[in-house]
Amino acid sequence: MGDVVDPAFIQDAEHRPKLSITEDDGIPSFDLSPVDDPGSSEYLLLVTRIGKACKEWGFFQVINHGVPAEKRARLDGAARRFFEQSLEEKRKVGRDEKNILGYYDSEHTKNVRDWKEVFDVTAQEPTFAPASHHPDDWEVVQWNNRWPEYPPELREACEEYLLEMEKLARKLLELIAHSLGLLKDRFKGFFEEQMSFLRLNHYPPCPVPHLALGVGRHKDSGALTILAQDDVGGLEVKRKTDGEWVFVRPTPNALIINVGDIIQVWSNERYESVEHRVMLNSERDRYSIPFFYNPSHRVMVEPFPELVNDREPPKYRAYNWGKFVASKKRSNLMKLDVENIQIHHFKVEDHEKKQ
Numbered sequence: 029m030g031d032v033v034d035p036a037f038i039q040d041a042e043h044r045p046k047l048s049i050t051e052d053d054g055i056p057s058f059d060l061s062p063v064d065d066p067g068s069s070e071y072l073l074l075v076t077r078i079g080k081a082c083k084e085w086g087f088f089q090v091i092n093h094g095v096p097a098e099k100r101a102r103l104d105g106a107a108r109r110f111f112e113q114s115l116e117e118k119r120k121v122g123r124d125e126k127n128i129l130g131y132y133d134s135e136h137t138k139n140v141r142d143w144k145e146v147f148d149v150t151a152q153e154p155t156f157a158p159a160s161h162h163p164d165d166w167e168v169v170q171w172n173n174r175w176p177e178y179p180p181e182l183r184e185a186c187e188e189y190l191l192e193m194e195k196l197a198r199k200l201l202e203l204i205a206h207s208l209g210l211l212k213d214r215f216k217g218f219f220e221e222q223m224s225f226l227r228l229n230h231y232p233p234c235p236v237p238h239l240a241l242g243v244g245r246h247k248d249s250g251a252l253t254i255l256a257q258d259d260v261g262g263l264e265v266k267r268k269t270d271g272e273w274v275f276v277r278p279t280p281n282a283l284i285i286n287v288g289d290i291i292q293v294w295s296n297e298r299y300e301s302v303e304h305r306v307m308l309n310s311e312r313d314r315y316s317i318p319f320f321y322n323p324s325h326r327v328m329v330e331p332f333p334e335l336v337n338d339r340e341p342p343k344y345r346a347y348n349w350g351k352f353v354a355s356k357k358r359s360n361l362m363k364l365d366v367e368n369i370q371i372h373h374f375k376v377e378d379h380e381k382k383q
């Protein structure tokens with residue numbers, strides 16, 4: 029990315045990272061092996077702990093999650109080989125307005141450019157999505173994956189890893205449903221015709237890690253994210269108790285889970301989607317692979333009636349997931365100088381609530 033740093037990458041002073049890192053015990057960590065034995069006391073304990081972590085942190089880490097290490101290693105290797113190529117090669121599978129998937133290197137978060145390059149792969153081929161953000165336009169388009177010639181194993185590595193991610197996401201949502209007192213399969217129907225996707229992230233070394241970020245502070249807008257990070261580290265989570273940015277120490281083969289905005293709305297804010305960001309460093313390349321578990325574009329996202337009552341009326345109005353994504357993509361692509369669409373735009377204000 030050159031020696032002279034493009035000002036587009038520079039964060040406002042208040043959002044710049046502190047390079048000395050804050051570590052407390054960090055986000056909670058769980059062994060997921062009891063998941064295959066529902067009804068056992070270990071399973072119930074896990075449900076309680078996951079509920080607590082979702083409430084207190086919005087983030088947790090899991091080990092013994094059932095995703096085979098060799099599948100992760102294979103994808104990691106393929107991702108590194110893909111990003112090693114020249115920009116010209118990578119741009120052959122570059123994203124544009126029509127083709128939303130594939131490679132790009134100029135994402136902005138809150139209008140500051142992220143120091144990273146990515147390759148996006150959809151979980152369901154094809155993925156159906158609204159053609160536009162216009163509320164009256166119900167035309168649906170298809171998103172298809174773009175596969176580069178090199179490395180040839182990338183496609184299969186993504187496809188087999190995606191199946192593992194879906195399996196794990198379903199299990200995690202069952203645990204989360206239990207923890208909210210909902211039926212185990214309460215979330216399931218929303219993910220038929222899902223809009224989930226896998227993102228391969230590469231953060232090159234940065235000459236100004238004190239001024240720029242790999243990903244600026246943000247919340248994930250989908251339901252659930254499952255993140256694999258390498259051993260370099262850089263992810264920071266905003267601690268709910270005091271707003272401090274807390275470093276997420278890399279743990280070999282662990283996966284990091286966070287609840288997204290959709291779970292915040294579904295749960296009527298019992299659980300909150302938490303801000304996070306990615307710090308850079310001047311020496312090492314960092315790679316990470318988030319899987320974003322997203323429902324069908326048809327889904328109207330709103331608080332579950334089971335979690336709403338007279339004392340806790342719905343905190344959000346229903347919104348359509350597909351249109352939400354379409355509005356977000358539009359403002360990202362056009363770099364509109366307005367705030368991106370956010371769930372708080374659907375928030376029921378206090379004065380609108382029934383007394």
Ligand SMILES: O=C(O)CCC(=O)C(=O)O
Nearest residue numbers: 229243257263306316318
């Ligand atoms: O790379 C990471 O550790 C996190 C990336 C992330 O938060 C995102 O892509 O939404």
Ligand SMILES: [Fe+2]
Nearest residue numbers: 246247248304
């Ligand atoms: Fe994120």
